[in-house]
Amino acid sequence: MSVQLSDRARELLDARSFAVVATLQPDGSPQLSVVWVKRDGDDVLFSTVEGRRKHLNMARDPRVSLIVNPPEAPYTYLELRGEASMTTEGGPGLINELSHKYTGQDYGNDGPGDVRVVVRIRAAKAVEHL
Secondary structure, three states: OOOOOOHHHHHHHHOOOOEEEEEEOOOOOEEEEEEOOEEEOOEEEEEEEOOOHHHHHHHHOOEEEEEEOOOOOOOOEEEEEEEEEEEOOOHHHHHHHHHHHHHOOOOOOOOOOOOEEEEEEEEEEEEEEO
8 A cells, every 4th residue: 555645745756866775785774865756646656677686685675775865854754654656668758757857858778678667656654844
């Protein structure tokens, strides 16, 4: 069962706020990555490339935690805990959409063999200090 986000949480995710996603390493230790995000309803989407550490971690164990901390309000945050699902469908489109949101231009940093993955987080718990 997924949680319903507050209006303020939705605004934060719709803004150009950076997020940090935590995945679990094979030994159980956390691995953190800064990611660009967008919202699809109450789900959060971000992009990665097949074979990167966070992709491998989520393929093995889909449990994730994501935190968004707006730079203009450093003592506020949104934390989402849940599970990630992944697909390659729409991968190049998502990274370009996110790049436009955050930089204003197409994303051009993928290598010729890179396969883009769309990661969808469906939150089972939200902690809001907004």
